[in-house]
Amino acid sequence: MNAMTLTFLVLATATIAGSLIVLWSGYVVYSIFGLMLSLLGVAGLYVLLGSDFLAVTQIVVYVGGVLVLYLFGIMLSPPDRRERNVTLIGACSVLGAVAALYLLGSARAMEGRWVLPAEPTAAPEGELIRQVGRAFLDRERYLLAFELASVLLLVALIGAVYIARRRVEAEE
Amino acid sequence: MIASLLPDLAQATAASAHPIPVTWYLTLSLVLFLVGVLTIVSRRNLIYVLMGVELILNAASLNFVAFAAYRGPQALLEGTIVGTFVVVLAASEAAIALAIVLNVFGAFGSVRPEDPNLMRE
Numbered sequence: 001m002n003a004m005t006l007t008f009l010v011l012a013t014a015t016i017a018g019s020l021i022v023l024w025s026g027y028v029v030y031s032i033f034g035l036m037l038s039l040l041g042v043a044g045l046y047v048l049l050g051s052d053f054l055a056v057t058q059i060v061v062y063v064g065g066v067l068v069l070y071l072f073g074i075m076l077s078p079p080d081r082r083e084r085n086v087t088l089i090g091a092c093s094v095l096g097a098v099a100a101l102y103l104l105g106s107a108r109a110m111e112g113r114w115v116l117p118a119e120p121t122a123a124p125e126g127e128l129i130r131q132v133g134r135a136f137l138d139r140e141r142y143l144l145a146f147e148l149a150s151v152l153l154l155v156a157l158i159g160a161v162y163i164a165r166r167r168v169e170a171e172e
Numbered sequence: 173m174i175a176s177l178l179p180d181l182a183q184a185t186a187a188s189a190h191p192i193p194v195t196w197y198l199t200l201s202l203v204l205f206l207v208g209v210l211t212i213v214s215r216r217n218l219i220y221v222l223m224g225v226e227l228i229l230n231a232a233s234l235n236f237v238a239f240a241a242y243r244g245p246q247a248l249l250e251g252t253i254v255g256t257f258v259v260v261l262a263a264s265e266a267a268i269a270l271a272i273v274l275n276v277f278g279a280f281g282s283v284r285p286e287d288p289n290l291m292r293e
Contacts, residue, residue, distance in 0.1 A: 004192060012196075015200065016203055019203075019204055019207040020207060020288075022207070022220070023211050023214070028219060028220075029218065035226060035227070037191055037252050038230070042230050042233075043216075046234075046255070049197075049248075051248060051255065054256060054259075057256055057259050058259060061260075062226075062263075069270055070219070070222075073219060083195065096210065100199075100203070105194075119232070126251065131249050152260070156265075156267050157267055159267075160268050161271075163268070163275055164275065
């Protein structure tokens with residue numbers, strides 16, 4: 001077992017453990033920190049895959065932004081510790097396990113016949129970010145999607161503020 | 173045409189001495205996806221449902237980037253860009269959805285998914 005495998009296993013464990021905390025914990029705040037653990041694990045996996053730009057974006061936007069948003073959402077909403085639907089979890093776990101076994105079986109049958117090279121080939125240091133920047137602002141590639149995404153973000157944030165604002169009773 | 177899309181299979185299997193096969197990433201993202209679905213169907217709180225959606229989005233994005241990374245630098249670029257868009261969409265989704273949850277709580281006094289039922293007869 002070399003360092004890369006070990007790193008993958010640690011990150012995978014963190015990711016799965018975090019998501020299980022989201023699934024099982026009875027306290028909303030614990031669940032949010034479980035989600036944070038899971039998202040950080042995924043960010044680490046992005047680094048392992050060579051996509052460091054996406055990893056930093058994930059940490060800045062998700063862990064820095066979305067989770068704070070969730071925490072505020074929790075503080076503004078009531079505590080709700082109603083129990084989980086355990087029989088539903090059991091039934092769906094069985095179904096999920098069957099689906100996972102089936103998918104793993106077919107994946108093993110495919111092994112060695114992937115249309116993919118067997119290992120990730122990372123771009124040279126810093127090259128990926130430069131290429132991402134060029135691709136985002138290239139008229140022939142992603143410029144339209146980039147601008148649409150920025151307009152979408154603007155609309156979503158203004159809309160969120162508008163929806164969530166405290167209503168002031170209209171006078172007269 | 174097809175043949176040009178396939179890299180040399182013998183070479184691919186010979187190089188599979190790489191410690192982490194792509195199957196591991198797919199398995200991990202499968203588990204993440206299933207936990208997200210379980211969270212959505214089993215929780216009785218809209219905020220947990222939203223967290224389940226985040227888990228599912230992350231699983232899909234991880235799957236996508238894993239395939240892209242094993243495909244080569246050019247594909248990794250595309251994977252990174254699509255992953256960035258997923259992050260942007262998830263951020264705006266979270267902002268809007270949490271605002272809606274706040275309003276649902278204000279209107280119905282509850283954050284259970286089955287309580288908003290004004291349009292039921």
